[in-house]
Amino acid sequence: MTNYILLACASTALLLASPASANHCDNDMIEVQWLLDGSGNLEPNRVDAAEHLLVRADQACLQENELIMNAELDSPLLDPGYVTVGQSMLINAKELLSDQH
Numbered sequence: 370m371t372n373y374i375l376l377a378c379a380s381t382a383l384l385l386a387s388p389a390s391a392n393h394c395d396n397d398m399i400e401v402q403w404l405l406d407g408s409g410n411l412e413p414n415r416v417d418a419a420e421h422l423l424v425r426a427d428q429a430c431l432q433e434n435e436l437i438m439n440a441e442l443d444s445p446l447l448d449p450g451y452v453t454v455g456q457s458m459l460i461n462a463k464e465l466l467s468d469q470h
Contacts, residue, residue: 393437394430397459398423404466415465422462430455 401423408416433446433453440446446453452460 393434393453394426394455394459397456397463398426398430401426401459401462401466404463408466411466411468419462419465422458422465426455426458426462428455429453429458 401419405416405419405423408419430453433455437446445451
C-alpha cells in the first residue's frame with residue numbers, strides 16, 4: 370500500500386503544479402487511495418483490480434494533463450463535464466472499492 374500512497378502523492382503534486390488542470394484527477398486519486406487504505410474487508414480480487422486501475426489511471430492522467438495544458442480553447446477536453454480516460458479509471462476503481470457491491 371505504501372507504494373500507492375507515494376504514487377498518489379507524486380501524481381497529486383505534479384497535477385497541482387500544472388496551471389491548466391490543477392484538479393484534473395487529484396480528487397478522485399485521493400479518494401481511491403483513501404478507499405484502498407480501508408479496503409481490508411473487501412474481496413482481494415476487487416482490491417487488486419482497483420490497485421491496477423490506480424496505476425494505469427496515474428499514467429493516463431499525467432498524459433492527459435499534458436493534452437489539457439496544450440489544448441485549444443474550443444477543445445472538448447476543457448469542457449467542465451468532460452470525463453477523461455484517467456478519471457473514468459478512477460471512477461471504476463471507486464466503484465470496485467465501495468461497499469455497495
